[in-house]
Amino acid sequence: MRWDRKSAAALISIGINVLLVALKLLLAIVSGSLALLADAFHSASDIFVSLLVLIGIRVSGKKTIPSALRITIENTIAIIISIVIWYSAYAIFRKAMGEKIIEIKMLPIAILGTFISIITSYFLFRYKIHVGRTTNSPSLVADGEHSRTDMYSSIAVLVGLTGYMMGFRLDPLAAIVVVFLIIIVGLEIFQSGIKALLTGTSLQFIALRLERIPFVHKIEFVRYYEKIVPHRGIIIWVTTICLVTAYLLTGLYMARPGEEAVVQRFGRIIKKGVMPGIHYRLPFPFEKSIQLNTKRINRVEIGFRTRERFEDEPEAYLWETRHIKGKYEKNYDEALMLTGDQNIVDVWLVVQYRIGNMADYLFRVDAPEILMKGASEAAVRYLIAREDIDVLLTKKRHWIEKEIKKTLQGFLDRYGFGIEVTKVAIPVIHPPIEVVPAFRSVAGASEDKERYVREAESYFNRIVPRARADANRALEEAKAYRIAKVNRAKGEAKRFLAQLNQYRTARNISMTRIYLETMEKVLPGTNKFILTPGASRDILDLRPYTGTQGSLEGLMGGGKE
């Protein structure tokens, strides 16, 4: 039973390794981690080593000396494989050193998977070493030691991934560490192959790294593998099943959130619109799958390009901005368009679209992006060519966005190419730079026009109310006049009537009194000359004296006081 346990351990080791490779490969594809990919290669090279040993064992059990031809083929294959391993190591190394920043997706799953593979490797190597020691089998012990490196390499990957989670770009570094381990495995195989080739011995006697273990005795190997021989059927079966399983597992594919998948069998579409998740199809030559993001909104820019890197953004983007620096780069060929009145206008257009029908998008048109761009340009030109520059700049700007969308969708539907235009926007439309000042002066003139009218209106508003106020005042004054006049008349009438009443009672007295009172009131202030009755009125010329009281007094000889 001792031998059975050993062989079982060897077989279990190979089987588990195959599964590990599949797991790591899947994780590497899903996450995009380079270190995981390297780790998968590492495990794969391990399997090869184990297989080589077992096959060698199987043959050696026969105790026949293998032919020289066979030895040569075997050893050459070993050397070629070591070169393949090196090459893969080199490819990963180059990728790791590349400029491109590796983005890792589905990080938790990758970490979990790596963790599982570390634990698996750990138990595997402990198990192999334990079995090897208890059964006194150095080969298993050595194999166990090798599985330990496998664990280390997975730990390196884990460190890389955890670092990525914390924001360090350790993944390429981890990949390089694993690459180093791969190179060592390759070196072991290469060494053994060369040695065996040179000494003309069969590969199994070199027995790879087992040779390095001093107490290994060749005879013991022979005895050991002799016992395995009866089980070679099982070995073949397990290996076959593992390989087939791994092959079938390559049929797994995944559509990420937002993606849709199409499955083709021998090129013919058999499934469309596969929703996100993990799905299965037949492996390579039979079926293939294509995933595409159908939720993402794509953009076409016409008249300009958005620069990925830019500096010196101006304070504001004006009509005459030439976009030599800043966020946008202008494309004059695209931007300048003829309007319906044969003027030129500078237009930028942004079209947003998404893939509406993925199968049509993939299989109907050869260069969807180019067509999309061409059709967008054709649509915008077609509509701009029908309108005058003035309405384009003002009233019809939004209207034309809608029209372009409609027209463009019409063009695209005609090609049947599964694109849905979600939005058309004209972020910029203005006269060409060469005539911007003229357009500005029109705006100034329009302001002037407004100003003239406003000024006139303010004149109107000043003059008319004032006239109304004047009119009102005149009326009020007239009314006051009327009232005053009547009142005064009434008063005078009353006075007269009162006087009359009195007068009637004593006519002559009153008359005389009134007369004399009036004379008293009137005469004191005046210059008076009194002519004696004898004096002739004719000779008196008063004209020289009327102006001067004094000379008159002198003339009269102080006739008055």
Added chain:
Amino acid sequence: MKRRLLPLILSVIVLVYIINTVLFSLDETEIGIVLQFGKPIRVLSKAGLHWKLPDPIQTKILFDKRVLVYDPTASEFLTGDKKNIVVDMYLCWKIIEPLKFLQAVRDRGGAELRLEDIVNAEAGAIFGNYPLTAFVSHDEGEMQLARIMNLISERCDQRAQQQYGIEVIDIKMKRLNFPDENKPSVFARMWAERERIAKKYRSEGQERAAKIKAEANKQKEIILSEAYEDAEKIRGEGDAEAMRIYAQAFGKDPDFYKFLRTLQSYEKFLDEKTTIILPGDMELLELLEKRGSGASHGEE
């Protein structure tokens, strides 16, 4: 082992070769021809698994059957009214008869070369029949861009189908502009146009302003004159009423009124500047004359 391994490897190689050259899959995007010793015998258009005899006997050629987009370089044309325009078009085409296509143009590059020739020839001929206003115009009747492009596309389609087994699905005008040398004159025209508009705006403003001012003056005159009319009427009323009152009162004794009013007038018009010559024999002064007797009389 040796005896079994070698034949196994050999037979696997042979099997792989045969499977590879006999069975082949045709993608959804492809159309294929099977040739027997170089002679076409079958056209395959349905995607999926197909078979043929192994390679040296029968071979296959695959073409793209999708809509192909071709964007030739922009070229300059002359319109019917002798104006130069630079036009950039793109065209969508596809292979519909792979056999004819293979014989006539061999591959996509060859096809594009010939398509460009056809398109430029047809476009040149057709553009020459239309004035510029057929390409750009705000007038629905004049604007015929869609018709022109359809016409070009139809003619090209006819020729391409006949000669190359190509269907021209659509030709569209991506860009239409004047050549760079003509642009300055367009810009000059735009300047002049703007200046005219600016002038128009200003004089429109002045016109409206003048109208508003005139209206203001008119309203002012109307309001003031109407108020004057009313005010005079009211004053008249006051005067009339006063007259009536006077007449009524004074009519009771016109002589007394005359007497009183005359005396009142004296009060008003006789002031310090008045010089009065009083005859000594007037009644008021008669007492002055007879000084002696008058004095005693006066003291009385």
